[in-house]
Amino acid sequence: MTGSATYLYAITRPLFDDGFAASGASAGLHGVSGAPVRSIAAGGLACLVSSVDLDEFGEDALRVNLEDLAWLERTARQHDEVVRAAARLTTTIPLRLATICADDAAAARRLAELDGQAASVLDDLDGRDEWGVKVFAVEEPPDDAAPIEPARTTGAAYLQRRRSQLERRTARTERAGQFADAVYRQLEDCAARGYRHRPQDQRLSGVAAPMLLNAAFLVDRQRAEEFRHMVGALAADRPPDAIVLTGPWPPYSFASVQQP
């Protein structure tokens, strides 16, 4: 399959259509495969797009490329870069990776179909950013390092010891879960909305400790400092790296409105 198509990154209000080129923001902004990013307008909305080659982004090519972790990482980061650039300038609805239309006219038709819905999403996202908060179970040493018992090795004593060990471990797991829930609830109070992503596996988070909470919050910019301080306060009486804040992110986790 040869030819080109239009890759869509993010939807904004039309003011962006003028502002984008005028602000010089598009200068040097490149999207997937290094193609220059431009803006198209339709249906009272604007959309950041770039041209892609169907050799790389056609259906068959995508099926192969998406399984290539290096390609996926590169493409995901380029996509994210463009979305971030938009979000720095104006209220932005991020689109899912690999949203591709046949050409600009087809993309414009999709935008026009979206109008009412996208407008209300934009209103909802105005003046807000996404923040990520992860909680890790980096705490007490393993409980198997329990107090050294005298060498009473009767079966009953062993079982007694084993039972209390298990009870301690169960209690600790419960406490960790409760702590994660409490962090989520407290931060949710300071946010417009919260969302709990699935905790990441240790091999991927790169952190030895298990992840207890992987949350995203949509926070009013006016309350961002308050939010950051709240996270800081929660982190203050925990071990280092037990609570990790990331952001601000474009509002990826709060734009998942499905088309009817």
Next chain:
Amino acid sequence: MTGLPSREEAAGLADVLERVLDKGLVIAGDIRVNLLDIELLTIKIRLLVASVDKAREMGIDWWEHDPTLSVGQRDLAEENRALRSRVAELETATTDTAKAKA
């Protein structure tokens, strides 16, 4: 602002992927990317992006049986039960012995 646990470096790949693949507005493009395909990729990518509910819908629940990925509640409960019944047995035996002595 001290001790704020903010990370200023580039966002982690796992964080980026879980957002760009699993979140973001979905509009139907002309190139059909079957999002199920994305989640059926490799075990590595699945680890990164598959949300629990979506994966369960697709019958992917391997992590629940993988002791390195689950908290091990199940094993713990199992072991607890076994130990409790063993303790109960021993307690009965001790009581019987005491009765016999009395």
